[in-house]
Amino acid sequence: MNSRINALVIAVALFFCSPLIRIGHAQQAQTETQAVQVIGLAGLKENTKGRLTVVNGTLRFVHAKGNADVTAASIEDVVTGKDSQRVIGGTLGTVASLAAPFGSGSALPLFRKKLDTLTIQYRDASGGLHGAIFTMPRGKADALKNELVAQGARTSVLTLADLKKILADSREEKR
Amino acid sequence: MRTNSRNALAVFVLLTLCFAGQLRAEAKQPPKMKASAVEVKMIPSDELTLPPEFQASLYENLIEQLRKKAVFPRVYRDGDRNAGNTADLITLECTVVKFKKGNETLREVTTIAGATSMTLRCEFTDKDGNSLLVRDITGKVRFFGSSLKATYDFAKKAAKVADENFSSGAARS
Numbered sequence: 027m028n029s030r031i032n033a034l035v036i037a038v039a040l041f042f043c044s045p046l047i048r049i050g051h052a053q054q055a056q057t058e059t060q061a062v063q064v065i066g067l068a069g070l071k072e073n074t075k076g077r078l079t080v081v082n083g084t085l086r087f088v089h090a091k092g093n094a095d096v097t098a099a100s101i102e103d104v105v106t107g108k109d110s111q112r113v114i115g116g117t118l119g120t121v122a123s124l125a126a127p128f129g130s131g132s133a134l135p136l137f138r139k140k141l142d143t144l145t146i147q148y149r150d151a152s153g154g155l156h157g158a159i160f161t162m163p164r165g166k167a168d169a170l171k172n173e174l175v176a177q178g179a180r181t182s183v184l185t186l187a188d189l190k191k192i193l194a195d196s197r198e199e200k201r
Numbered sequence: 202m203r204t205n206s207r208n209a210l211a212v213f214v215l216l217t218l219c220f221a222g223q224l225r226a227e228a229k230q231p232p233k234m235k236a237s238a239v240e241v242k243m244i245p246s247d248e249l250t251l252p253p254e255f256q257a258s259l260y261e262n263l264i265e266q267l268r269k270k271a272v273f274p275r276v277y278r279d280g281d282r283n284a285g286n287t288a289d290l291i292t293l294e295c296t297v298v299k300f301k302k303g304n305e306t307l308r309e310v311t312t313i314a315g316a317t318s319m320t321l322r323c324e325f326t327d328k329d330g331n332s333l334l335v336r337d338i339t340g341k342v343r344f345f346g347s348s349l350k351a352t353y354d355f356a357k358k359a360a361k362v363a364d365e366n367f368s369s370g371a372a373r374s
Contacts, residue, residue, distance in 0.1 A: 064254075064349070065261045105253040145253040147243070154278030155243055157257025159349075 057173055059166040061144075063087055066158030067094045068150070078144075078160055080173040085146070087160075096158070100148045101179035106167040107143040142167035146179075233368040234333055238275040238287040239267060242294045244321070251297050258349045259321070262356035263295070270360040274369050290328055291367070295321040295359070298337060303348050316341060317348040323359055325367075336362050 061078035063070055067087060076089035085101070087094045144160045144167045162170075175181055184192075241264050246256045260279075267276045273291075277284040284290055303317030318341045325334040340355025342348060 065258055103253070107252060107254055143254050145257050147257065149280065150278075152282050154281035155260075156278065157243070157260050159254050159257050 057166070057169045059162045059170065061087065061160045061162040061166075063089070063094075064143075064159040064161060066146075066156055067096075068156065070094060078162065078170065080170060080177060083177045085170075085174060085179075096146065096148050098174050098177040098179040100150075101146050101174060102149065102155075103145075103147040104171050104174050104179050104181050105145045105183050106171050107145065108140065108164075140164045144170055146174075231366075234366060235369070236273060236289050236291040236367055237369050238277060238284065238290045239273045239325075239363070240277040240281065240284045240290060240292045241267065241279060242292060243279045244295050244297065246297070251300055252302070254349065255300075255302075255319070255352060258352040259295070259319075259355060262352050263293075263359055266353075266356040266360035267293075267363060270364050272360070272364045272367050272369065288328075291333060292326045292328075293323060293359075293363075294326070295323045295338075298322050299339075303342070303351075305348055316343045317351040318342075319351055319355060321355060321359075323362070325363075334362075334366050338362060 058077055058079040061076060063072075063074045063076065065072050067074075070087075070089065074089050076087050079086050079088070080098070083098045085096045085098060141161045142164050144162065146158050146160075148156050148158070150156060160167075171181065241260065244251065244256050244259050246253070264276055264278065267273065275287065277287075277290075297319065299318070299320040301316070301318045304315040305317075318339060320337055320339045323334075323336050323338055324332055326332050338355055338358045340351040340353070340358065342350040342354060
């Protein structure tokens, strides 16, 4: 009797926990971040805003007018970098910096936010080489790069995981 | 009467000088080389350390500006298999000669320092690898705008050079 109750309790607990487990897996499978496509994706204007994610071996850029996909296997190089961007930018920022009294406007460009950049080089169906640049909030580019490399993209700059592995291997060799 | 004839003479002399200058300028311009397609090679970054975002931006802007100028009916990307079928294909290879990354914040605050500039040697070659034209082209951004705008400036100048020296049509013999 007791074993039946225990089995029932476990079954009910598993039933309620299963959606949470699924969500956990989904989050592990993909990294999604807001991004700006600076240049390079076919058919997209410069500085298009959207969301960047890696799904089923594909780098997907979701924007207001649709999706742009690049398969990880076609990526010949993926590199991350650091950059910065004016917080008060565009025409408003320029006008404000020119109009501010006593030359105080020149201090406006100092208000900047840090950005990560992700640069990829990939081949299209006819073998043509493309270069694309994305900017995204700080700390997001490395995760995307690692995911792309794990799904078949190549890189000319080693990832942190690769470096750790090389270090570990060299230590083992010394022993 | 005398004034009228003097005015007419002055106008005639001016017009003659203008036309003579124009004719001399036209005579100096070499004939344009003919090519119906160009293959743009990716800018190598090994000789001078060129950040990857500059490398990609230079390449993409160059392709975009060449397409906009419409000097060549077809502009192929590096490695495009369709380029091999074109008879009078020329290749454009650019290598970085000088690169100064600059600093956008410094540029906007001081307006005299922090300029981004880059000089690339652009070489147009024919299918047999013979050099057709070599030019050093500089791209700059001095006051406003992100450092990557220097790549746009370079690409516009490179497309202008192509426009001045090439035209579409049958291949040069």
